């Protein structure tokens with residue numbers, strides 16, 4: 001959207017109060033995300049000037065435009081995820097007609113290359129690179145397929161071209177994103193699409209680049225994918241595998257793979273082939289019908305697997321999903337107690353896993369510095385999700401890789417010292 005708006009003559013400004021048009025990219029995934037989107041819209045609406053236009057875009061805008069218009073009467077327009085390419089057209093029409101408009105119909109030009117736009121967003125030396133959009137799975141609790149539709153993969157050539165552009169802009173970290181990255185390319189006829197894509201990407205990226213795969217799906221991590229991850233230094237030994245639960249009956253009710261033996265085999269294989277693997281997962285507490293015994297199985301599994309990173313959501317009914325037909329029968333207080341139990345267990349594990357890093361020398365992407373503190377991330381830290389590496393002093397230059405010796409571990413972050421302040425290094429991940 002930013003690309004299309006700049007092409008139409010708009011330019012970005014630093015603060016909302018300087019803008020002629022304010023666009024809020026809403027999230028409609030779960031109740032907490034909608035609350036945050038609504039609060040943002042309402043606080044912007046409260047301070048809106050007569051000459052400013054306020055637009056809601058994104059997933060929630062796609063899912064529930066009428067409710068958004070009703071709850072935020074100051075909105076001038078709503079633009080869904082399936083119509084994002086129409087943002088300049090929406091603004092032109094609002095200006096010309098001075099009336100509120102809603103665009104949510106599916107446009108044929110859903111992928112960025114169809115309008116000559118890049119499929120990435122850059123922040124410093126890090127970029128998110130979209131490889132596919134939408135999801136063809138039907139997990140019982142998830143509204144994403146209702147919002148975004150089935151998976152549509154971007155052609156490999158388009159992704160490689162984007163990666164080359166990013167490389168030329170001196171981007172160092174490439175975070176590949178899709179709702180289900182391990183199924184990348186199936187709609188294009190690939191059987192091992194992600195592995196193939198990675199091989200094409202490593203061919204154009206320097207060895208020191210970081211390629212991080214986000215959002216894998218259980219049962220889809222193939223031997224070929226593990227082989228590619230183990231072979232190329234660019235592909236980080238970082239696996240983000242949202243599992244949601246560990247009891248086969250709950251997983252079946254969730255309409256997700258429930259073969260825990262196969263999952264354990266895959267995790268063991270990943271650990272064997274990728275030394276110093278960083279493993280992240282996400283879980284749901286309080287799914288309909290979750291018994292004490294089923295929850296205990298989940299706790300035991302977390303204890304057994306000792307994930308490096310773990311996120312937990314409490315279950316909330318999402319309109320239109322399969323699970324919304326079940327009775328939401330786990331009381332809120334029980335959901336909260338289970339959330340707390342998982343987080344408390346994980347805090348101890350996370351601290352232990354971090355302590356295992358003490359003494360290691362890790363390449364760190366330095367991202368910010370002030371008087372007494374520099375912050376960066378190692379291969380174990382996905383941007384905006386995981387922890388940080390903290391260096392307790394100012395450094396001369398950021399937005400670069402540096403080698404850092406880890407000296408101390410906190411629950412979520414690490415503390416370290418620069419190995420050599422003067423040298424710009426070309427590190428591998430381990």
Ligand code: SF4
Nearest residue numbers: 135137139142144179
């Ligand atoms: S794979 Fe992820 S995005 Fe797709 S339906 Fe399941 S939870 Fe939703």
